[in-house]
Amino acid sequence: MAQAIQMHLNQALMRIPRRAESADRPTLAATYVAAGSFSAMINSADHQILFGRRGTGKTHALLHLQELVERTGDLAIHLDLRTIGSTGGLYANTALSAAQRGTQLLVDTLEAVHDRLFAYAVDGRSADQDALLRGLDALVSAATEVEVIGETEQEQTFGDAVERECSAELSVTPKGGARAAARQKTSATASSRRKRTGVEQHRVLFGPLSRAVQAVADGVRPARLWLLLDEWSSVPVDLQPFLADLLRRSVLPVRGVTVKIAAIEHRARFFVPLEDDYLGIEVGSDAASAVSLDDALVFDQSPEAAQAFFRELFASHVRPILASMLRTAVPGEFVDAAFHRGAFPELVRAAEGVPRDAINIAALAAQQARDGRITLAHVRRAARDWYLRDKQSVISRDDEADRVLGLLVDEVIGRRRSRTFLLPARDRPAAIDTLCDARLLHILRRGVVDPRRPGRLYDGYAIDYGCYVTLLGGAAADSAKHLPADVFTFDKAVLDLRRLGQFS
Structure with missing residues (x-):
């Protein structure tokens, strides 16, 4: 019996989801573990940029925040920027200028936001549905402005044709009377034609767009609108300042709207200086603060805090899995039941503060342990395998x-x-x-x-x-x-x- 339970513990470790988007929202809410005061920091109405490397839990944090704010009656839109875009690799097409590609990115992003808000409006969850729909109409108008870039030709043709037909007829009737007839016909024609040749291009006018966003925010009141932009670093680096500038000019100043952005710090460019101005977002000014998950998960000066965090992380993830697998009671201290003495501290050391690495190494170690407790040797072999399989192969x-x-x-x-x-x-x-x-x-x-x-x-x-x-x-x-x-x-x-x- 004990051996069977141990096997289930190891299987539970292997079944932990590696990515937040693969789990449902109730599971995400139940399994979220905050490092220190991080959860309180992001659960504020300030605009913030959330930095973190791959695997540190940025998506999980945003989805958890979405769950929290919706419980209070606010509206949260989580937007995965990997799913935004046009067909044909438009954003990576260097034959087009950065301004053209950036404008299309803005249009696509606004379209995605509009679709989410429209679904919210038709569900009848808005306090003032008519006001929200009017705001969405204004948002569409501002986001789909089109101009023709190219030459304009104007052609005018005038014609004048006059036709006169005169005839006279005089006849005497049998009764001695007379009859006369005359006819005249005149016609004239004129034409004018204007021809425009060029390429239709979208343009985004920040003034009307900002007013439209304010109308949308007014339409969802008294709820607050939270815009959660995930996977920012998936956007080409040269286009990121254009999207950031759209947010700075048209969204960040709007009352009743909060923006949170999740990005990889070394793959993000929010700010580009210009001669007299700048393009994008100035962190600390336009966005109130930048919060680092990497810093929150650094435990080099407190091994006890690191072990406590990962103990809670694994326990919260395996608890619902074990509940569906075991008919007996779930062990109160999962880590003590699954790991030999010394193995779990080594796992924490191997993870280097990255939750996804910890989960993957633990899964590989559990696979090696089979129906036994995970030992120090299992952790070290698993860490080496994960290093070769995931990290070394990429670099x-x-x-x-x-x-x-x-x-x-x-x-x-x-x-x-x-x-x-x-x-x-x-x-x-x-x-x-x-x-x-x-x-x-x-x-x-x-x-x-x-x-x-x-x-x-x-x-x-x-x-x-x-x-x-x-x-x-x-x-x-x-x-x-x-x-x-x-x-x-x-x-x-x-x-x-x-x-x-x-x-x-």
Whole structure:
């Protein structure tokens, strides 16, 4: 019986959904676990940008926020920007100008928002349906303005034809009378034609659009309209400022509307300076704040907080799964029942603060354990498999990033016997951002000040667990001498990439 229960515990780990969109909304609400005060921070009426790498739970956070605000009677529209777009790869077509592609992106986005609001209106959930529908009509008019770009030709043709026919007839009747007749006919013609040749293009007028959005917001009152834009980084980088500028000019100033944007920090461009102005959103001014899930999930200085977070994460996810599998009571402490001593802290260390990585590593470890408890060896093998399968395979297609990672591993782990290092916060190479996106590097500390040069700021990085797990061998989890150290002292941690041969 105990063996069967253990097998069900491992199967539950393997059945945890990897992505938030694959679960229904009640499950998402029941399984959401907030790191610290993060949930309270995003549940405010301020416009915010939510940053986080892949797998940190951005979509889950937005869907959980949608559930919360709708419970209070507000209206939340969750928009996955991966699903926005025209056919034929229009956004990636470099033959068109960025302005043309950006305008089409705005039109497509507004159309998607309109469709969601229209469904809300026809369901009869609006307090003032007529006002909302009028606002939606204005939104359509503002979003579908079309102009012809090209030459205009005007052609006029005039014709004048006059026909006169005169005839006279005189006849005498038998009674001695007379009859006369005359006829005249006149006709004239004229024509005018204007010909326009060119290409029809959409244009978005921010003034009418802003008034239309305000009319929509007034139509849903007393509810508040929450616009939750997910997968921002799926939009081409050169078009993101156009969409951001639309929000700044036509949506952010509107009363009764809150905008939340989820993006990957290194793949997002919200702001482009112009000569006398700027295009996009200025974080801290137009958008009240940027919230980082990466920072909320960094537990390098508090291993206990990290373990508590992931304990709750796994328990909340497997509880509904086990309830449908086990006829007996679900174990109160799932982690203690599923993992051997020392295995779960190692799983938390391997995840490096990324929930999706933790779930995938746990699933692979459970697959290896079968009907037994998960051991330290299972976790380490699973972490290595996940590293090779998901992370290394992706980065191997980028020769430069792959080379930089090799240099870092050789220097930091091989020579310095550490897993952490410091780099200047400004002017970091693109390869470092690529490695962070792939979760092969993890930012543990931001804005570290050099006491000898207070004007210089550094960021503290850690190399991913998968890069050095094979060096641990069979070392016990509590054997600190086998684990690379976390060192952030300036005389030992600062790394000069030029000296490593990264740049000439």
